[in-house]
Amino acid sequence: MAETLTLETPRDGVTVIRLNRPDRLNAINEAMRDELRSACAAVGADASVRAVVLTGTGRGFCSGIDIRDFGPGMLEADDPAIDRLRFQEAMAALPLAIEAMPQPVIAAINGPCVGAGLALCLAADLRIACTAATFGNAAILLGLSGAEMGMSYHLPRIVGTTVAADWMLTGRTVDAEEADRRGLVSRTVAPADLFDTAVDTAATVAALAPLGVQMTKRALQTNVDAASLAAAMEVENRNQVLTHATDEAAGRRQKWKD
Incomplete structure (x- = not known):
């Protein structure tokens, strides 16, 4: 059984992958990183699943990497560069795993979507946000490059190069209204309606060939x-x-x- 995820089947052909560390706003620790990658592979290989919803438990979608309590695999700046590269590649494998799923993936963004969380939602095929959702590229605020986990690839293609540069270079918080206006999400809905809207959309897709x-x-x-x-x-x-x-x-x- 997964420690950090739950899987649900609310409708025929629809699987919901729910990040489940609500006390940490679903921040990614070592267990979630590994479990999410495995879940994407397993769900992707299941022919009975025809559409996927990715969302978070509680009031957040995903607040990024859990730098306070990631687990024993967290590395320090003085660790060998090759080890730190492998760590980064393991994190970058998450959006690749989402994108590699043959089924369409709908990100239902139910709250803060930051850093690695933003990278996850960018890898989805559709993004639906509640009006309380916020988005941010946090790495730049930590002295790191704002380009990570596929963000410099996905974001300019979705919102355009200039808008992507604004968000990635400043690290500012983007609210749901701006995200909708810039085309990051296909629509915004009331928080209470988000899950049903995402599942209904997934069910519509699942009913097709x-x-x-x-x-x-x-x-x-x-x-x-x-x-x-x-x-x-x-x-x-x-x-x-x-x-x-x-x-x-x-x-x-x-x-x-x-």
């Missing part, structure tokens, strides 16, 4: 860096050929004809 959904996710991930429109269309054309030949697609086409 799994291969079509997964090919759409892959195309979005690939084509954000496409060299040209023609290159992007090559991916799209192949995806359409693959999905067109499935029995499920044939059945859905027939319903449109009837």
